[in-house]
Amino acid sequence: MTDLSGAPKLDTLLDRTIVPGYTRLGIVLRRRNRPADxxxxxxxxxxxxxxxxxxxxxKAIAEALAGLDASVILAVRDRIRGERARQDILTTHPDADLTVTECDIADLASVTECTEGLRERLPKLDVLIHNAGVLPPERAETADGHELTLATHVLGPLLLTDRLAALLNAAGDPRVIFMSSGGMYTQLLAVDDPEYRKGRYRGATAYARTKRMQVAFTPILAEYYGPQGISFHSMHPGWVDTPGVAAALPGFHRLIGPLLRTPAEGADTAVWLAAATPTPPSGRFWHDRRPRPEHYLRRTHYTNGELWRLWLDCRQAARIDTG
Ligand SMILES: NC(=O)c1ccc[n+]([C@@H]2O[C@H](COP(=O)([O-])OP(=O)(O)OC[C@H]3O[C@@H](n4cnc5c(N)ncnc54)[C@H](OP(=O)(O)O)[C@@H]3O)[C@@H](O)[C@H]2O)c1
Incomplete structure (x- = not known):
């Protein structure tokens, strides 16, 4: 049985001091006291x-899930890159059942098309992990006219979840996981300007705002789809050495360098949330296998009214049938 309640004092200290906790040190120092694999x-x-x-x-999540014997669908926007990842994973798990599906999560038509294919061929879906992420250098809009980070981190995942809800509902213990970021702690809920049309655009701010939305929407999703038996979790992976970080934050990548987590270490909590027994409680925000506060700063708090307004606006922008 997993004890999720009293996080040890060292664990809490690591969380609050950020730099040691988010690096490899956090993984190493927490290893002895973390909930079971x-x-x-x-x-x-x-x-x-x-x-x-x-x-x-x-890719590390897909590999770890295959290592736990799941059939894994690699949802990618570029089939060739997806096939390359599939071949890489097959070198460590030669018997893995891996399929590549094209899905540009920032493009609502692509999300719809991909879910139609899945609904035709799958009887159920047990785990859905919203991992795709971007940190653009300047403001960009998608084919649907939405700001890119909003479309990638919020609108596409909301539509994907909604269109796969029946398949998730057909599984015994379905779980949906959002890969958010600790950067969201710095941001308010952008209720009045979700498309980031006002003020000077900064990619890191747009990224963190939309990661805040993922965390804020997790309890609503848990409430909305919970009666169908689907649990929802958001999490942050710490600071991880990936192609995305090297390209978007080269200075940070150089500065933290060897202290960055490996992709497998960054994947750990998502994999644990997907496979742990008993099912972790729904609607919460996690890091290193433990629930974490959603706010450290008083100024980032929002009202229920603001949250619901943004939720409805985003569902409408994602063209989710609210009828
Ligand atoms: N690395 C960290 O320290 C860190 C910290 C906090 C949170 N995160 C989160 O972790 C997740 C993974 O990030 P990463 O560091 O592993 O970065 P990464 O190496 O850049 O991976 C990002 C992945 O998202 C895909 N992607 C981007 N836009 C997409 C779209 N429209 N449709 C489908 N796929 C799309 C990319 O595909 P392409 O190859 O086609 O671009 C790539 O496979 C992100 O959500 C990120 O925000 C990372």
Whole structure:
């Protein structure tokens, strides 16, 4: 049985001091006291889908889920990169059941098309991991006219979840996981300007704002789809050495360098949330296998009214049928 309640004092201290906790040190120092690993073969018979599975943390998640015997769908926007990742994972797990599906999560038509294919061929979906992420250098809009980080981190995942809800509902213990970021702690909920049209655009701010939305929406998703038996979790992976970080934050990548976590270490909590027994409680925000506060700063708090307004606006922007 996993004890999720009293996080040891050292664990809490690491969380609050950020720099040691988010690096490899956090993983090493917490290792002895963390909740137990999923059992070998924990996901045998389960199907899991991971967005952005061709690189970095997403690829490491796909590999770890395959290592627990799940059938894994690598949802990618570039089939060739997806096939390359599939071949790489097959070198460590030659018997793994891996399929590549094209899904540009920032493009609502692509999300719809991909879910139509999945609904035709799958009887159920046990795990859905919203991992795809971007930190753009300047403001960009998608084909649907939405700001890129909003579309990638919020609108696409909301639509994907909604269109796969029936498949998730058909699984015994379905779980949906959002790969958020500790950067969200710095940001308010952008209720009045979710598309980041006002003020000077900074990619890191847009990224953190939309990662804040993922965490804020997790309890609502848990409430909305919970009666269908689906549990929702958001998490942050710490600071991880991935192609995305090296490209978007080269200075940070150089500065923290060897202290960055490996992709497998960054994947750990997502894999644990997907496979742990008993099912971790729904609607919470996690890091290193423990629930974490959603706020450290008083100024980032929001009202329920603001949260629901943004939720409804985003569902409408994602063209989710609210009828
Ligand atoms: N690394 C960290 O320290 C860190 C910290 C906190 C949170 N995170 C989060 O962890 C997740 C993975 O990041 P990473 O560091 O592993 O970065 P990464 O190596 O850049 O991986 C990002 C993945 O997302 C995919 N992606 C981006 N836009 C997409 C779209 N529209 N449709 C489908 N796939 C798309 C990318 O595909 P392409 O190869 O086609 O671009 C890539 O596979 C992100 O959500 C990120 O915000 C990372």
């Amino acid at each position: 999923p059992e070998p073969g924990a996901l045998r018979g389960a199907t899991a889908m991971v967005t952005g599975a061709n690189s970095g943390i997403g």
